[in-house]
Amino acid sequence: MSATPATPSASEEAREWSGHTLEVRDLQVSVADGLVAVRDVSFAIRRGESVGLVGESGSGKTLTCRAVLGLLPATGHVDAGRIVLGDGDDAVELTGARRSTWDRVRATRIGAVFQDPASYLNPSLTVGHQLAEQLRTKRGLSRGEAHDRAVELFAEVGLHDPAGVFHQYPHQLSGGMLQRVLIAIAVSCDPELLIADEATTALDVVIQAEILALLRRLRDTHGLSLLLVTHDLAVVAESCDRILVMYGGQVVESGPTDEVLRNPRHPYTQALMGVATIGDWGRRRLDVIPGQPPAAGAQMPGCRFAPRCALATPDCTAGPVPVVDLGAGRTSRCLLADQLGDRAGDGAGSQSGHQPGRHPGRHVAHLDDQAVPA
Amino acid sequence: MSSTQEIRIAPAAGPGSPAGSAEAAQPLLSVRGLSVSYAPPRKGTHLGTGAALADADLDVSPGEIVGIVGETGSGKTTLARATVGLVAPAAGTIAFAGDDIGGLRGRARRDFRRSGQVQLVFQDPLRSLDPDLTVAELVREPLDIAAALSRRERDQRVVESLQLVGLDPEAVLDRRPRQLSGGQRQRVSLARAVSTRPRLLFCDEPVSALDVSNRNLVLNLLDQLRTDLDLAVVIIAHDLSSLAGIADRVAVFYRGRIVEQGPIRRVLEDPAHPYTALLTASAPSVVQEDRLRPEQLKSAADAPTWPAERGCVFAHRCPFAHDACADQPPAQTLPHDPARRAACHVAATWRDRLAPDAPHAPHAHKESA
Numbered sequence: 001m002s003a004t005p006a007t008p009s010a011s012e013e014a015r016e017w018s019g020h021t022l023e024v025r026d027l028q029v030s031v032a033d034g035l036v037a038v039r040d041v042s043f044a045i046r047r048g049e050s051v052g053l054v055g056e057s058g059s060g061k062t063l064t065c066r067a068v069l070g071l072l073p074a075t076g077h078v079d080a081g082r083i084v085l086g087d088g089d090d091a092v093e094l095t096g097a098r099r100s101t102w103d104r105v106r107a108t109r110i111g112a113v114f115q116d117p118a119s120y121l122n123p124s125l126t127v128g129h130q131l132a133e134q135l136r137t138k139r140g141l142s143r144g145e146a147h148d149r150a151v152e153l154f155a156e157v158g159l160h161d162p163a164g165v166f167h168q169y170p171h172q173l174s175g176g177m178l179q180r181v182l183i184a185i186a187v188s189c190d191p192e193l194l195i196a197d198e199a200t201t202a203l204d205v206v207i208q209a210e211i212l213a214l215l216r217r218l219r220d221t222h223g224l225s226l227l228l229v230t231h232d233l234a235v236v237a238e239s240c241d242r243i244l245v246m247y248g249g250q251v252v253e254s255g256p257t258d259e260v261l262r263n264p265r266h267p268y269t270q271a272l273m274g275v276a277t278i279g280d281w282g283r284r285r286l287d288v289i290p291g292q293p294p295a296a297g298a299q300m301p302g303c304r305f306a307p308r309c310a311l312a313t314p315d316c317t318a319g320p321v322p323v324v325d326l327g328a329g330r331t332s333r334c335l336l337a338d339q340l341g342d343r344a345g346d347g348a349g350s351q352s353g354h355q356p357g358r359h360p361g362r363h364v365a366h367l368d369d370q371a372v373p374a
Numbered sequence: 375m376s377s378t379q380e381i382r383i384a385p386a387a388g389p390g391s392p393a394g395s396a397e398a399a400q401p402l403l404s405v406r407g408l409s410v411s412y413a414p415p416r417k418g419t420h421l422g423t424g425a426a427l428a429d430a431d432l433d434v435s436p437g438e439i440v441g442i443v444g445e446t447g448s449g450k451t452t453l454a455r456a457t458v459g460l461v462a463p464a465a466g467t468i469a470f471a472g473d474d475i476g477g478l479r480g481r482a483r484r485d486f487r488r489s490g491q492v493q494l495v496f497q498d499p500l501r502s503l504d505p506d507l508t509v510a511e512l513v514r515e516p517l518d519i520a521a522a523l524s525r526r527e528r529d530q531r532v533v534e535s536l537q538l539v540g541l542d543p544e545a546v547l548d549r550r551p552r553q554l555s556g557g558q559r560q561r562v563s564l565a566r567a568v569s570t571r572p573r574l575l576f577c578d579e580p581v582s583a584l585d586v587s588n589r590n591l592v593l594n595l596l597d598q599l600r601t602d603l604d605l606a607v608v609i610i611a612h613d614l615s616s617l618a619g620i621a622d623r624v625a626v627f628y629r630g631r632i633v634e635q636g637p638i639r640r641v642l643e644d645p646a647h648p649y650t651a652l653l654t655a656s657a658p659s660v661v662q663e664d665r666l667r668p669e670q671l672k673s674a675a676d677a678p679t680w681p682a683e684r685g686c687v688f689a690h691r692c693p694f695a696h697d698a699c700a701d702q703p704p705a706q707t708l709p710h711d712p713a714r715r716a717a718c719h720v721a722a723t724w725r726d727r728l729a730p731d732a733p734h735a736p737h738a739h740k741e742s743a
């Protein structure tokens with residue numbers, strides 16, 4: 001798998017598309033004092049599918065996946081919507097779930113890894129002990145079985161000398177090794193869904209590429225569904241079948257990754273393309289998206305991107321902007337979605353992929369052109 | 375390696391200009407043969423053994439941005455710490471504006487540090503900025519330490535510095551770090567760093583905690599500051615793409631050594647060291663262009679182990695390792711590009727040994743326009 005990172009669709013046909021691993025409907029999450037930070041978010045993840053959730057910091061990515069994990073901060077609250085894990089007989093409603101339900105579901109059905117692996121491990125226990133403990137309590141393995149399985153898992157996530165690593169303490173391992181340990185723990189009980197929230201952001205590019213390849217491999221071998229949260233479009237481009245673009249607490253565009261990146265149909269996605277890593281070492285220009293995203297809970301009658309959108313019209317701010325179904329699994333929350341992008345080119349031609357510099361256009365400004373807000 | 379053959383690159387006149395002419399500018403910072411060891415070297419062992427930094431040469435000129443990349447623990451921060459005098463070199467020299475600052479001890483070293491001529495900026499402003507201080511107090515603090523200006527002048531300088539980084543002083547002076555966004559906080563760190571009007575700015579992962587848009591905003595700001603203040607800037611970063619957008623030159627660190635350095639575009643487009651090639655091949659990109667894959671640049675899992683003491687620092691991972699690699703190669707000027715140096719015995723020929731199905735690596739002719 002890792003040899004063909006650019007084409008997650010290559011193995012698509014072989015994969016079963018039956019059923020959803022996760023379905024989120026009309027989710028609304030509020031933080032401190034009822035500020036609505038995530039609003040009207042709906043998406044589904046199919047079995048074996050990897051979905052990328054992208055957006056600027058503060059766009060609601062982390063709150064969305066923390067709601068799915070039942071790990072909202074103390075002031076956070078799910079106000080409305082449904083979160084359903086699995087389908088058919090296995091379906092579990094997670095909204096308002098009791099503690100016992102969470103205990104049953106976490107680790108065994110949903111695993112998670114975050115940006116700062118060290119803070120999720122106990123510094124005074126060996127990493128092997130921590131993985132074995134999970135296998136014993138959640139899987140009912142004996143001490144000996146748990147040890148052997150832990151060593152196997154460490155090997156599977158690419159740790160050299162897995163038997164040696166078993167006896168090491170977190171501080172003795174590098175950030176990349178710790179992230180592998182966390183992934184081993186996260187997948188140890190064969191969950192259906194793995195959520196990775198900025199799990200590679202703090203790592204150097206070589207390790208980042210290795211961890212992403214590992215996640216793709218686990219998806220293929222374990223049939224895992226992946227929810228990959230990142231602010232880096234390039235990471236999604238290389239690893240995800242579908243993409244969800246979040247802005248100001250809402251999903252503003254979604255669809256198959258290749259299509260969305262080749263031909264974005266929301267001005268914010270276009271702007272993100274302009275600041276993304278395009279692998280052009282000769283580019284002597286760093287674009288920024290002018291303006292600031294809305295604060296969590298900001299009351300805006302219309303499109304939340306309007307203050308930063310070059311295409312905004314009075315209609316855009318008059319009332320709520322609905323999600324438009326564009327067909328072929330694509331949606332956009334923009335009144336002009338029908339006029340954006342090259343519709344004729346959808347699916348046909350354009351083999352060359354993205355032209356560097358084609359997307360930024362007028363939606364992105366160089367620092368020289370803009371007044372820096374305080 | 376002889377330090378006299380170090381080739382100087384004139385700083386780029388601005389974005390887009392090729393940083394290639396060999397016009398000699400007087401470097402502000404000139405590091406030669408620098409080694410730093412956190413544990414005292416044991417008697418009779420090679421000096422480089424266990425060194426956090428070994429035999430590093432690096433020049434930075436006023437108005438120039440030099441990027442530093444490399445894996446964790448490779449000595450990047452150690453170079454920054456040595457330059458500001460937080461750790462003493464075990465060998466080598468650090469010349470700042472012609473004076474050897476590496477040899478300063480005790481009071482002289484402290485005085486140099488307090489003068490604020492070299493400033494450090496760190497990754498996470500939430501951790502490095504005291505949460506109890508207001509923006510005004512934070513930006514003012516280095517001026518109080520340097521104690522060079524009158525009260526009034528300091529107040530004036532605080533306002534100027536905030537304006538320099540694009541913040542409205544009125545709006546932010548009384549705020550505390552938590553009341554600012556990530557991008558704003560990093561701009562406050564920059565205002566704080568430039569308040570003493572340093573001549574050299576050392577930024578350690580200044581943007582890795584920021585999203586791409588804010589990342590670019592802060593980097594653009596550094597680009598502007600180097601022009602406005604004729605600053606020499608060193609930026610440690612792991613995002614090659616961002617760095618490529620503003621740095622003139624890049625130095626690639628691996629296990630305490632600078633394994634490659636040169637004009638950034640040429641280095642990234644056509645790496646001379648196998649580790650640099652692995653870095654560029656691993657960088658995520660929205661465009662899936664024809665390029666080397668990381669797998670082509672890794673050694674087989676069962677590759678022989680190499681002598682840790684003398685051998686090339688990259689030999690344990692290098693697919694091109696051969697007998698000669700039992701000795702660490704010195705950093706040498708590339709025959710086809712005098713502005714570049716790499717520390718690999720086969721810098722000019724390893725490409726020929728790539729697996730035959732390899733796409734051709736992009737070559738230098740692309741950028742000579």
Ligand SMILES: Nc1ncnc2c1ncn2[C@@H]1O[C@H](COP(=O)(O)OP(=O)(O)OP(=O)(O)O)[C@@H](O)[C@H]1O
Nearest residue numbers: 412413425426444445446447448449450451452453
């Ligand atoms: N205060 C210290 N005491 C002892 N060893 C140290 C100290 N600081 C760093 N080291 C060691 O020196 C080597 C170089 O560390 P350095 O911090 O310079 O790396 P770096 O390139 O900045 O890494 P990173 O990307 O993680 O910031 C590492 O092996 C590190 O463990």
Ligand code: SF4
Nearest residue numbers: 303306309316334335
């Ligand atoms: S709805 Fe209007 S303001 Fe919002 S993104 Fe579309 S064009 Fe821009």
Ligand code: SF4
Nearest residue numbers: 686689692699718719
């Ligand atoms: S000197 Fe040898 S081991 Fe080192 S990078 Fe070059 S080929 Fe690889």
Ligand SMILES: [Mg+2]
Nearest residue numbers: 450451452578
């Ligand atoms: Mg460091």
